[in-house]
Each structure stands twice: as C-alpha cells, then as structure tokens.
Amino acid sequence: MKISQKVLVLFLLVLLIPNVVSAYTVQPGDTMYRIAKKHGLSYKEILQLNPSITNPSRIYVGQHIVTSRGNDYYVQPGDTLYKIAKKFGLSVKEIIAMNPRISDPNNIVVGMHIIVGHDLVDELVDYAVSLQGKTNYKLGAATSLAPWVADCSSWTQHIYGKFGIKLPRTSRLQSNMGTPVTFRNMKKGDLMFFGENGIVSHVGIYMGDGYYISNLNTERDVVIFSIYESWSYRTFLWASRVV
Incomplete structure (x- = not known):
C-alpha cells in the first residue's frame, strides 16, 4: 500500500472512533469510587464513561479508565x-x-x-449569557412567560428545558435533581443553590472559571457574579450536575 493510501486509511479510522479526551491508569489501592471522586465525577458518571467495565469492583492495576469524553463522534x-x-x-x-x-x-x-x-454545556451557558438585558425578574412569574419574564428558577427551568433537560419549577425542587456536587468540584453547567439554614431560596448556573450567572432580583435581573463574592460564598449550599 502506498504511503498516501495508508495516511488516508488512518484518517478514516480516526473519524470512525470516539474522541476520548482523558484516561486514568489504575494505581494500587484504587477503586472506581475513589477514581470518580478524584476526577470530580459521580460513581454513576464514571460507569457511564466506561461501559466496557461490567464488574466495577474488579478493576486492576494498569487498567485505563476513561475520566472525560470528547465532544465528537x-x-x-x-x-x-x-x-x-x-x-x-x-x-x-x-x-x-x-x-x-x-x-x-x-x-x-x-x-x-x-x-x-460538553458542547451542550457551552451552548447552554452561552444562551444564559445572551439573556442579559432581555429577562425581567418577577417573583412567581408563570413558566410560560420565561425567559422574558421570570424569577430565578423559572429562568433556569427554561434554559435547561431548551436543551432537553427537564427541571421542576422551584429552586427547592431543582436542588433535588441530578448529582450533588461540592463547591470545589463544580463544573461548567452545574446548578448552584443558595439559602440560609440549609433551606434553598435561590438558584444560578455555574459558568466555570469561578463565575456564575443568575436571574437575581427586580433591581438587577440577570447578572454574573464571582463565586467568591461575599453573599454568594456565604449562602452557597451545594451544586447539582444535571448535564
């Protein structure tokens, strides 16, 4: 086979396989749960990334575990x-x-x-940002009015719904969806929940790089905050991964 033909065959083979971003090599003492935690994943997520592993309790040293997936197939x-x-x-x-x-x-x-x-996550966050200056905050606004008139949770409900992810109407109910995520392990597209005494009263969307976006109140509408801003940091309860 000529070199040019070999190159073409290799190129076509690359097109026909998933683009895997990252893999981890199992070390002594590792378990799937520990590997998932180390990479900010839930146990369910790491199993979904590795469908060939039929018995998660029997992984071996040197085995490659997929810890993130590419965007393209x-x-x-x-x-x-x-x-x-x-x-x-x-x-x-x-x-x-x-x-x-x-x-x-x-x-x-x-x-x-x-x-x-995760192109979906990028598109979701970009869409949320595009609503700055377009959404008017109204507490208890009807779902049908979103995104033009909405409160914090009908706003997030609309945004995620646009991308095929169904959320309930209120921030408290939304906080029960998906996989719970700690402050340190948040990823772009996660829902962030805020409140006092463990009671959820507000929701926003983590944008990555230490910022989140939220439909805040009647005075400010849709705004972007640092997650380390005093009110945000003090009232943060937990995040949830629904994407």
Whole structure:
C-alpha cells in the first residue's frame, strides 16, 4: 500500500472512533469510587464513561479508565441514535438537543458527525449569557412567560428545558435533581443553590472559571457574579450536575 493510501486509511479510522479526551491508569489501592471522586465525577458518571467495565469492583492495576469524553463522534456502520446515546450515557432527546441539524433521527449515515459531549454545556451557558438585558425578574412569574419574564428558577427551568433537560419549577425542587456536587468540584453547567439554614431560596448556573450567572432580583435581573463574592460564598449550599 502506498504511503498516501495508508495516511488516508488512518484518517478514516480516526473519524470512525470516539474522541476520548482523558484516561486514568489504575494505581494500587484504587477503586472506581475513589477514581470518580478524584476526577470530580459521580460513581454513576464514571460507569457511564466506561461501559466496557461490567464488574466495577474488579478493576486492576494498569487498567485505563476513561475520566472525560470528547465532544465528537462519527457514525459507524450499524449505529442508531439510540445506540450512540447509550454508548455515551445520554438519552436520545439529549443527543437531538445537541445536534439540531439532525432533521430525521431515523436517518443517520456512516461518517456523520454527532456531538456527544460538553458542547451542550457551552451552548447552554452561552444562551444564559445572551439573556442579559432581555429577562425581567418577577417573583412567581408563570413558566410560560420565561425567559422574558421570570424569577430565578423559572429562568433556569427554561434554559435547561431548551436543551432537553427537564427541571421542576422551584429552586427547592431543582436542588433535588441530578448529582450533588461540592463547591470545589463544580463544573461548567452545574446548578448552584443558595439559602440560609440549609433551606434553598435561590438558584444560578455555574459558568466555570469561578463565575456564575443568575436571574437575581427586580433591581438587577440577570447578572454574573464571582463565586467568591461575599453573599454568594456565604449562602452557597451545594451544586447539582444535571448535564
């Protein structure tokens, strides 16, 4: 085979495999739970990233564990959106939300580019930021008025719903969704909950790099804060990962 043909074959093979971002090599004393915690993942998330591991209690030293996934996947022979979604621990609805250009979910072709990773989070946060100056805060606003008129939780409900993630109406109910996340382990797209005496009264969206965005009140509407700002830091309760 000529060199040019070999290069072409290698290129096509690269297109047909998922783009894995990061992997961890199992060390003595490791468990899946410890590895997940070390990388800011839940136990469920790390299992979803490693569907080939059928017995999580029997990992071995030197084994490679996927700890983050890439954004891109290229359709392989025999693929369906359901199979692709299952492979990456997603629902078909989430896959479609990340790939609005797919007009017919039942008609995907080999080689088609499918977004399967955190592009969704970037789009979600970008959309939230785009609502600055457009959303008017109103406590108890009807869900149907969002995002133009909303309070903190109907605003987040609308934003996540736009990307196929269903949230309940109030911040307290939203705080029970997803996987609980500590302050140190927050990732872009996580919901942040605030309140006093352990009672949730406000919700925002973590943007990454130490900032979050929130539909705050009638005076300020949608604003971006540092997570270390005094009120935010003092009243932070926990975060939840729903993406």
